[in-house]
Amino acid sequence: MKLQHHIGGLEGLDPINFETKVFVEPWEKRIFGIHTAMMALSNHLGESRPNYPIGQVPTQFKSFWTWGHLRMGAEGMNPFEYFRLRYYEKWLGGISGFFVEEGYITQEELDARTAQYLEDSEAAPLPSGGDPAIDDQLLKYLTEGDSPLxxxxxxxxxxxxxxxxxxxxxxxxxxxxxxxxxxxxxxxxxxxxxxxxxxxxxxxxxxxxxxxxxxxxxxxxxxxxxxxxxxxxxxxxxxxxxxxxx
Structure with missing residues (x-):
């Protein structure tokens, strides 16, 4: 098991971060939103409690994604990288890797899009639009959750x-x-x-x-x-x- 799971009471992990803000940078809100949307559209919800009619939701996301998958991605990191990166940077890495592994985007496409935004974010606007049925599913999930009981x-x-x-x-x-x-x-x-x-x-x-x-x-x-x-x-x-x- 990785070092990051043995830190309870471990000394010498300075500097300690006492940041109290939930989101420090604006992009962190978007990463949280992407993760939440992935959970709300996960293909396992048809068998969860409460049961969701996920097969009727017009989403192109057809994968299995939960808090457990997000945590598993962090556990798979090199321990030194785990401690070096900030909280939502870990999320960004895990989610990006998942989309590549699942075939939604290739690593080359991800690298090219990243370079495009880094060069000029205003010239590469974020996608617009959406589907009310997807929005309804997200709101339902945020309200009712996915109970393990x-x-x-x-x-x-x-x-x-x-x-x-x-x-x-x-x-x-x-x-x-x-x-x-x-x-x-x-x-x-x-x-x-x-x-x-x-x-x-x-x-x-x-x-x-x-x-x-x-x-x-x-x-x-x-x-x-x-x-x-x-x-x-x-x-x-x-x-x-x-x-x-x-």
Whole structure:
């Protein structure tokens, strides 16, 4: 697993960015909008909750795209590039690479269009137009979302107050398990109702609906005592497949 998933409590990652603005540059809003539109037009929405009539939406985007895919693209980056680039620069790289991989544009076409905008953005205006049916789908998605909650079919393995240990799951692919809590003990402080799925199956076991728990870790069990104190508690929500009885 890449370095960027083991940074919980890691020292020396200066400089720390305390920027509070959601969007620092105007182009970042457009990247966020593109990502949102891709999620709202993803081909999996016909089987999601709520169900969307995505096959009737007149869009040329026919691919599978979710938050998970965006995160997977960031995880595939070289760790040094990951820390060098700003937040929406990572998004831009992942989304651009996805469109090339899916065949919507070639790398040569992307490079040529990029050079055109860099040379004179006013001479290369952005596309205009749109389709009201696509706009309606985007607004519906923004309002109703894409819920991972499913009816519970299995009894949760753990109960409130149980002591559990996070498994040492080693995965070179996409994961939802933070590196700094692997192998650590915790207490179950909440068992969420229902079961939760993930957008797609991963090599380390998530994808099918399963219970999710809120765990409480003693901060001193995770980090050097010089960096914390005995009264600090760290919470994390974890899929059941990542846990074992202590």
């Amino acid at each position: 499913r009816p519970s079919t299995d009894t949760p393995k753990f109960s409130l107050g149980d002591r559990v240990r996070v498994k040492q799951v080693l995965s070179g692919d996409h994961t939802r398990l933070p590196g700094h809590i692997r192998g650590r003990a915790a207490e179950v402080v909440k068992v969420y109702e229902g079961a939760f799925t993930y957008f797609f199956p991963t090599a380390d076991g998530i994808g099918t609906p399963m219970p999710v728990y809120s765990l409480a870790f003693k901060a001193t069990d995770l980090w050097n005592k010089a960096l914390t104190d005995d009264n600090m508690v760290y919470y994390n929500d974890i899929f059941e497949v990542y846990l074992e009885a202590l």
